[in-house]
Structure formats: structure tokens, C-alpha cells
Amino acid sequence: MRTYKLNIDTEKYEVEVKTFSLKTATLVVNGKTMEVNVDEIISATPAKAPVIKKRPAPIPASTSRVASGPGPAPAGGNGIKAPIPGAILSIDVKEGDAVEVGQLILTMEAMKMENQIKSTRAGKVTQLCVKPGDAVAQGQDLVIVE
Numbered sequence: 739m740r741t742y743k744l745n746i747d748t749e750k751y752e753v754e755v756k757t758f759s760l761k762t763a764t765l766v767v768n769g770k771t772m773e774v775n776v777d778e779i780i781s782a783t784p785a786k787a788p789v790i791k792k793r794p795a796p797i798p799a800s801t802s803r804v805a806s807g808p809g810p811a812p813a814g815g816n817g818i819k820a821p822i823p824g825a826i827l828s829i830d831v832k833e834g835d836a837v838e839v840g841q842l843i844l845t846m847e848a849m850k851m852e853n854q855i856k857s858t859r860a861g862k863v864t865q866l867c868v869k870p871g872d873a874v875a876q877g878q879d880l881v882i883v884e
Contacts, residue, residue: 824846826870
């Protein structure tokens with residue numbers, strides 16, 4: 739996710755945030771992995787917008803689509819899609835979980851606001867398409883529920 743170099747009372751620390759949710763965080767502090775409980779999130783707005791590090795490969799002209807937008811969902815899948823572009827803050831389900839209509843699936847930040855993404859269908863989570871820290875585009879599959 740992110741790595742920070744910190745100096746606290748002349749002690750140096752390198753802290754990497756591996757995962758972060760509303761309940762727990764996994765941190766690597768000077769090479770040692772730690773699981774910590776999150777008591778309260780005081781501010782969920784990052785100092786700057788997330789940086790997308792990878793660019794998709796260009797589509798050859800012979801196979802390009804006329805309309806832009808997300809591609810089809812995986813075969814047999816029913817994707818719950820990002821309503822707007824943003825960044826994934828936390829994921830509240832895992833593959834294999836049963837979900838109901840209206841159940842919280844994940845929380846994302848978009849336009850400096852936290853948005854709770856809820857399931858639009860009942861079923862079983864068969865695929866998580868994102869992870870915390872990912873930047874997502876509007877219409878991108880977040881989770882597949884069958």
C-alpha cells in the first residue's frame with residue numbers, strides 16, 4: 739500500500755502499510771510484520787490522490803471497441819461495479835462468503851468522501867477483483883457475486 743520513513747525521538751522507523759480496513763491493519767515495521775486493531779479512523783482522506791502505477795497495454799487497432807468502458811464480467815460472473823472512480827479503502831467480504839442484497843461489500847473513497855458499496859444481489863462471493871489501496875475506474879468490477 740504505502741511505505742513511510744519516520745523519525746520518532748531520534749529513532750528511525752520504516753513502516754509499510756500492507757492492509758488497512760475499518761477493523762485491522764497489517765504493518766511491517768523495520769522488517770517485522772504486525773497485526774494491529776484499528777480503534778478509530780479520524781481522517782480517511784489521503785493527502786493526495788492515489789497514483790496508478792501501471793498502464794494497460796494498448797488495444798491493437800484491429801480489435802479495438804468503438805465505445806470505451808469496462809470489458810465484460812468474467813464468464814458466468816455478476817460483477818458489482820464501481821459507481822464512480824476512486825480508491826479502495828477496505829473490503830468487508832472474502833471469497834466464499836454468502837452475501838445478501840444491501841450487505842456492505844467494501845468502502846471506497848471518491849471525491850474526498852467515503853462511499854459504502856453494498857451488494858446488489860444475493861449469492862456467493864466468487865472473486866475479489868480489487869484490494870485496499872487500488873485505484874478503480876467507473877464501471878470496473880469490484881467483486882463477483884454468483
